[in-house]
């Protein structure tokens with residue numbers, strides 16, 4: 492497999508899973524690999540969001556950025572991953588319907604909400620789910636003050652207008668600080684598909 496030089500060093504550290512299928516790869520290795528892919532997507536989106544929020548604290552520029560680029564960035568990050576891996580965002584209440592959750596996603600998110608309600612939750616609670624040929628690694632996304640500018644109970648008139656225009660079926664509103672907003676999930680296949 493030919494990889495762009497830029498990515499080679501980071502992938503060397505993480506793609507042990509497919510490179511050595513028969514060796515003793517532990518669940519901890521897979522978890523670590525999944526977390527590294529989650530960080531790639533989460534880190535890129537987070538730094539872009541922060542940059543746009545700094546330039547324009549009304550969140551209007553950042554909203555335009557998320558609408559235009561969040562999916563594109565997700566695709567780019569995925570192109571740079573090994574063929575057997577994929578990473579995406581999902582939520583119980585989605586803004587973009589393309590991010591809709593499946594049954595496994597829903598079960599994991601419900602368990603995070605139960606932990607939040609029971610006050611046993613920590614944002615470091617990474618969940619690993621084995622599903623047939625695939626291992627899924629989940630990281631929870633909890634809302635803070637920044638998120639609420641676009642997902643909260645009192646968004647500005649400008650943001651509300653942008654939501655109405657771009658996401659007529661939006662559900663990702665009305666959150667409070669500390670709520671589960673969604674998850675990032677990495678999916679890692681046990682045998683690399685040819």
Ligand code: HEC
Nearest residue numbers: 553554557561562580585586587590632637638641672673
């Ligand atoms: C500037 C406005 C804005 C801010 C601030 C913002 N979001 Fe979003 N968020 C959006 C938009 C717009 C989308 C839909 C993007 C798309 O169409 O791909 C989105 C989508 C998402 C999704 C994907 C699932 C879905 O509903 O489609 C998650 C998860 C998410 N946001 C979490 C967060 C979290 C956590 C924060 C705070 C750290 C945050 N967002 C802050 C505007 C924002």
